[in-house]
Amino acid sequence: xxxxxxxxxxxxxxxxxxIIDGEVRMYTCGPTVYDFAHIxxxxxxxxxxxxxxxxxxxxxxxxxxxxxxxxxxxxxxGCNAKxxxxxxxxxxxxxxxxxxxxxxxxxxxxxxxxxTAHIKEMVDMVKILLEKGIAYTMGSSIYYRxxxxxxxxxxxxxxxxxxxxxxxxxxxxxxxxxAADFALWKGWDESDGKVFWETxxxxxxxxxxxxxxxMSMKYLGQTFDIHTGGVDNIFPHHENEIAQSEGAxxxxxxxxxxxxxxxxxxxxxxxxxxxxxxxxxxxxxxxxHPLAVRYVLLSTHYRQxxxxxxxxxxxxxxxxxxxxxxxxxxxxxxxGDSGGRISSLVREARxxxxxxxxxxLNVSPAFAAVFDLVKGANIVLSEVGGLSPxxxxxxxETWDGFDSVLGVIKPPEESLIIDxxxxxxIQERIDARKRKDYAESDRIRDHLSGxxxxxxxxxxxxxxxxKVK
Ligand code: AMP
Ligand code: ZN
Numbered sequence: 001x002x003x004x005x006x007x008x009x010x011x012x013x014x015x016x017x018x019i020i021d022g023e024v025r026m027y028t029c030g031p032t033v034y035d036f037a038h039i040x041x042x043x044x045x046x047x048x049x050x051x052x053x054x055x056x057x058x059x060x061x062x063x064x065x066x067x068x069x070x071x072x073x074x075x076x077x078g079c080n081a082k083x084x085x086x087x088x089x090x091x092x093x094x095x096x097x098x099x100x101x102x103x104x105x106x107x108x109x110x111x112x113x114x115x116t117a118h119i120k121e122m123v124d125m126v127k128i129l130l131e132k133g134i135a136y137t138m139g140s141s142i143y144y145r146x147x148x149x150x151x152x153x154x155x156x157x158x159x160x161x162x163x164x165x166x167x168x169x170x171x172x173x174x175x176x177x178x179a180a181d182f183a184l185w186k187g188w189d190e191s192d193g194k195v196f197w198e199t200x201x202x203x204x205x206x207x208x209x210x211x212x213x214x215m216s217m218k219y220l221g222q223t224f225d226i227h228t229g230g231v232d233n234i235f236p237h238h239e240n241e242i243a244q245s246e247g248a249x250x251x252x253x254x255x256x257x258x259x260x261x262x263x264x265x266x267x268x269x270x271x272x273x274x275x276x277x278x279x280x281x282x283x284x285x286x287x288x289h290p291l292a293v294r295y296v297l298l299s300t301h302y303r304q305x306x307x308x309x310x311x312x313x314x315x316x317x318x319x320x321x322x323x324x325x326x327x328x329x330x331x332x333x334x335x336g337d338s339g340g341r342i343s344s345l346v347r348e349a350r351x352x353x354x355x356x357x358x359x360x361l362n363v364s365p366a367f368a369a370v371f372d373l374v375k376g377a378n379i380v381l382s383e384v385g386g387l388s389p390x391x392x393x394x395x396x397e398t399w400d401g402f403d404s405v406l407g408v409i410k411p412p413e414e415s416l417i418i419d420x421x422x423x424x425x426i427q428e429r430i431d432a433r434k435r436k437d438y439a440e441s442d443r444i445r446d447h448l449s450g451x452x453x454x455x456x457x458x459x460x461x462x463x464x465x466x467k468v469k
Contacts, residue, residue, distance in 0.1 A: 001359070002015045002016075002017065002353075002358065003058060003358045003360050004016060004018045004358065004359060004360055005226075005256055005334075005360055005361070006258065006303060006360045007256045007257055007258070008155060008257040008258065008259050009155055009254075009256075009257045012021075013359075013360055014256070016062065016256065018063060018225050019037065019223065019224070019225055019255065021393060022059065022060060022061060023060060023061045023063070024055050024060045024061070024062045024063070024064075024225050024226065025062075025063045025066050025219075025220040025221065025224040025225050025226075026038075026048075026051070026052070026055075026062065026063070026224070026225060026226035026227070026228065027064075027065045027066075027067075027212070027216040027219075027220055027222055027226070027227045027228070027254075028044075028048045028064065028065070028109070028228045028229065029044075029066075029067065029212060029228070029229040029233055029237070030066040030067045030069065030112070031068065031069065031093070031097055032069040032072055032074060032075065033068055033069065033070050033094050033097065034072070034074035034075040034090070034093065034275075035074075035077060035078075035090075035272065036093060036096050036097075036100075036279040036281070037093075037096075037097055037100060037279065037280075038261060038270055038271075038272065038277035038278060039263060039270065039277070039278055039283065039293065039297065039308065040230075040263040040269065040270030040271065040277060040290055041230075041280070042104060042135065042261050042262060042280065042293075042297060043099065043230075043262070043263040043297045043306065044136050044228075044229065044434060045066075045101065045104075045106055045272060046104065046106060046294060046297040046298050047228070047260040047302040047361075048064075048066075048117075048260075049106040049107055049407070050298060050302070050361060050363070050406075051226070051361060052064055052107060052109075052322075052379075052406070053257065053404060053406075053407065054357050054361060054403045054405050054457060056404070057401065057405045059406055062108055062110075063110050063111075063219070063220065064109040064111075065109060065111045065112075065113065065215065065216060065219045066109040066111070067112070067113050067114070067115065067211065067212060067215050067216075068094060068097075068112055068113070068114045068115070069115055069116040069208065069211060070086065070087075070088075070090040070094070070114050070115050070116050070210075071086070071195075071205055071211065072208050073088065074194070074468050075090055076191075076192055076195045076205075077191075079193075079195065080191075080192075080193040080195070080239075084310075085194070086116065086195050086243075087116065089432065092260075092331075093157075094114075098283075100279075100280045101280075101281070102292075103280060103284070103289070104280065104293065104294045104297075105288040105311055105407040105408070106146060107407075110219075111219050111259055113215040113218070113219065113426055115206065115211040115215070116213070117315040118214055118215050118218065119197050119199065119206065120213060121214040121217075121218050122185075122206040122210045123199045123200055123201055123206075124183075124214075125210060125213060125214050125217075126142055126184045126185055126201055126206075126210060126391070127158055127200065128242065128248045129144065129184065129199070129247055129341060130142065132247065132248070133145075134148040134247045134248075135184055136177065138176065138177075139187060139202075139296075140187020140188070140202055140204060141183055141185060141186050141187045141204070142183070142184045142185040142201060143176050143181045143182065143184065143213055144181055144182050144183075144184055144243060144244060144247070144328075144465055145175070145177060145181055145441050146160070146163065146178060146181055146182075146243065147160075147177075147178060147181050147309050148247065149243045149244070149246070149247050151243075151246070152180075152239065152243050153239065153377055154242075155235075155238055155239050155242055155257060156234045156235035156236075156238075156239050158239065163178070163179065163180040171265065171274070173333060174448055180236070180247040182207060182209060182236060182240050183207040184206070184207050184208075184209075184210050184244070184387045185202070185206060185207065186203070186204050186205055186206075186207060187202055187203070187204040188203045188204045188205070192204075192205065192217040195454045196296050197234070199212060200419065204343045207269065209236070209237055209240035209241055209244060210224070210238070210244055210349060212237070212241050213221055213241045213244040213245045213248075213253075216241075217249075222245070222251050222253070222256075222293060222368035223251050223253060223254070223255070224254060225252075225254070225255050225256060226254070226255070226256045226257075226258060227253075227254040227257050227258070228257075228258045228259065228260070229239075229255070229260075230259060230260050230261075230262060230264065231259045231260065232262070233259065233404060234257075234259055238257065241253070242254070246293065258302075259303075260302040260303065261302065261304055261305045261306070263297070263302050263305075263306050264305050264307050264308065264315045265277075265307070265308050266304065266307075267307075270433060272416060273362040278397075278468040280293065283313065284465055284466055285465050286310075287419065287464065287465060287466070288310075288314075288317075289320075289466060290466070291317075291319050291320060291412060292313045292314070292316040292320060292447075293313055293316075293326055294407065294408050295319065295320055295408045296313050296316045296437065297307075298310050298363060298406065298407075298408065299316075299363055299364075299367055300363075301360075301361070301362055301363060302361060302365065303360070313411065319407075320408060323370065323371075323374065323376065323408075323409045324363060324409075324410070324411035325411075326374045326377070326378070327399060327409070327410055327411055328411060329378075329381070330377065330387070330395050330396060330399075331392070331396065332379060333386055333387045333392060334385065334387075335338045335384075335385040335386045335387070335388070335389075336381075336384045336385050336386020336387055336388065337387075337388045337391070337421075338380045338384050338387065338388075338391060339386075341376075342377065342380060342387065342391040342394060342395065343379050343391075343394060345372075345377060345380070346373065346394050346398050346417065348369075348372070348396060349369045349370070349373040349402075350369070350371035350398060350401075351369075352365050352372065353365070353366045353368070353370070353402060353405075355370040356368075356369065357405065364401075366405070366406070367406075369402075370402055370406075373398070373399075374407065375397070377395060398414050400418065418443055422453055422464055424450065425444050425447070425448060426444075426448075426455065426462050426464060428440075428444055429441050429444040429445065429455075429462070432444065448464070452466055453465070453466060454466075
């Protein structure tokens with residue numbers, strides 16, 4: 001079977017054919033670094049991580065770019081409110097973002113360009129759009145004239161006639177020719193405070209959409225393979241990226257557009273504005289395991305909505321524990337020989353795994369393949385009593401391959417300790433302190449610390465949390 005992806009642009013599944021054989025260039029819209037990312041955002045980054053990892057598993061060389069949106073209304077408002085520079089303000093959230101990526105085992109992209117470091121590229125692009133008559137100046141700002149781009153609305157299925165007269169997208173931009181025209185460059189006003197750039201376009205700052213067009217094309221070329229984001233990015237953000245990029249180059253911008261559905265909380269999208277969000281640290285502080293969070297965000301197909309619950313994360317850890325135990329049991333299995341049964345189990349698991357993920361990253365059959373292998377190999381192990389070195393190798397190599405895609409099925413060194421054991425050790429430490437055996441109490445604290453568990457003694461007892469690596 002061929003590798004297929006659902007392309008938002010054509011609204012159907014298509015066989016994936018990269019521009020250059022064996023290579024994939026992809027762009028993923030990154031975080032707006034005005035605050036800590038919430039786990040809804042991480043659903044998008046985990047979908048993109050799965051895509052990246054699977055492409056690598058299928059033998060492609062991947063070049064991924066994820067931007068950091070450090071210039072927008074929210075970052076500017078934030079730094080001005082605190083009276084610090086834009087860079088000082090966003091640095092905190094950039095650092096936290098990379099820590100969360102690590103904790104969730106999201107692989108690094110090849111490039112993380114920041115808007116603040118690419119003003120020149122944006123200005124150059126706006127200049128081309130002005131020269132072509134696709135952009136126009138109003139006051140000190142510059143807008144994109146959507147009527148100059150006949151394909152405007154193709155990605156999102158919006159109707160251009162409706163957009164022309166429709167509701168204003170941004171009430172403050174009252175001077176535009178057409179309601180859905182959008183800002184490429186925003187002239188400075190007092191609310192921007194010290195945040196501005198003096199450029200050939202005047203004193204001001206870029207609009208959000210131009211940031212992604214300029215940075216994606218700089219690192220990936222004028223036409224590249226895949227562009228991703230959450231469904232909320234389809235309109236207006238990605239629609240505008242297409243208009244800007246294709247308007248400027250006259251070439252097709254992106255071949256495959258892929259969008260993930262939302263993480264929901266009680267029927268609503270998880271969002272800062274609804275105040276129904278959790279950051280990763282919120283969850284870790286409640287004792288949840290980062291890989292259980294990864295598993296929850298990963299194990300529902302990316303185009304299906306996913307409802308977040310704490311029980312879901314707790315159940316996820318139990319499933320993972322089973323997979324981690326299996327890995328340990330296979331590694332430690334005594335000598336034996338199944339006479340070919342293991343080889344056929346492994347072959348079936350691989351076929352099912354690839355068959356599922358080839359079909360628009362369908363993770364359900366892929367995880368089913370993993371659990372089938374566990375079940376099958378456990379039966380063999382209990383009947384035969386052991387494995388030959390070649391059989392062990394077969395299982396463990398396949399497991400490594402699956403884990404290179406899923407990133408959750410191998411036991412992480414520091415998390416071989418489960419909640420019940422932590423609670424037991426904390427109780428032992430309390431007992432030790434009662435008998436004034438401080439050496440023992442310190443030993444338990446150090447032991448837990450070595451396993452990545454931090455204890456905190458409070459008035460209402462001892463609390464614990466997992467260290468974020
Ligand atoms: P932002 O920082 O708002 O630009 O969002 C970063 C990424 O997270 C984008 O790809 C969004 O589409 C995505 N996103 C935001 N909220 C959610 C959610 N509740 N579920 C899934 N993805 C989301
Ligand atoms: Zn973007």
